[in-house]
Amino acid sequence: MQKVKATLKPDVRLVAVSKFHPLTDLQEAYDAGQRVFGESHVQELVAKQEALPKDIEWHFIGHLQTNKVKYMASFVSLIHAVDSLKLLKEIDKQAQKVGRVIDVLLQIHVAAEETKFGFTPDEVTEMLAEDEWRGLKGVRIVGLMAMATNTDDEVQIANEFERVHELFGQLKERFFATEPAFKELSMGMSGDYLIAQEHGSTMVRVGSMVFGERDYSQPFRL
């Protein structure tokens, strides 16, 4: 973890992606000072949150189904991958139920792979232009999240991150000019966070470089 931290620009935050790693690994990172952890499975997130210190900031970074929002509404600090108005509305509803305002990022699809979720730049612009989201008092949109194509081509990765960075600037000017909270750009994983932070990332989601390789051969362990 310290090795990763040493390579981060001072204003870039590390989200330690702890999915599939046992509680002892998270506790060790906690003891070394880490307070922001990212998980991408709801059951695992909830179980870890219950077991670990309460001053941890839990980020949900995976694809989120609307019927699962309720399990994390009372404690989640940031939901990274909001990819529809429907999901935004459900987060709003569940947040209001527990008297919270939940911070979220809108996921932007720029990667070449078909399988990655997210709004296209046109879709997100359309959604924001519709204004319905402004009435959702239980959510606060604080920025964008994106994943680059899984490739060795660093030029392509840099281009994809830069497109999201530019989109971020445009959306900020057009829809969030009076909202200083809209300032986060979640981009970069173990393989590409160094590139991401050269293209405006404020938050990198790093897993295997912090905790080692994940073992997917069994269900998650605590």
Ligand SMILES: *Cc1c(COP(=O)(O)O)cnc(C)c1O
């Ligand atoms: C698992 C995951 C990461 C971390 O991946 P590493 O390559 O292990 O750093 C980052 N972002 C998302 C959305 C993930 O699901």
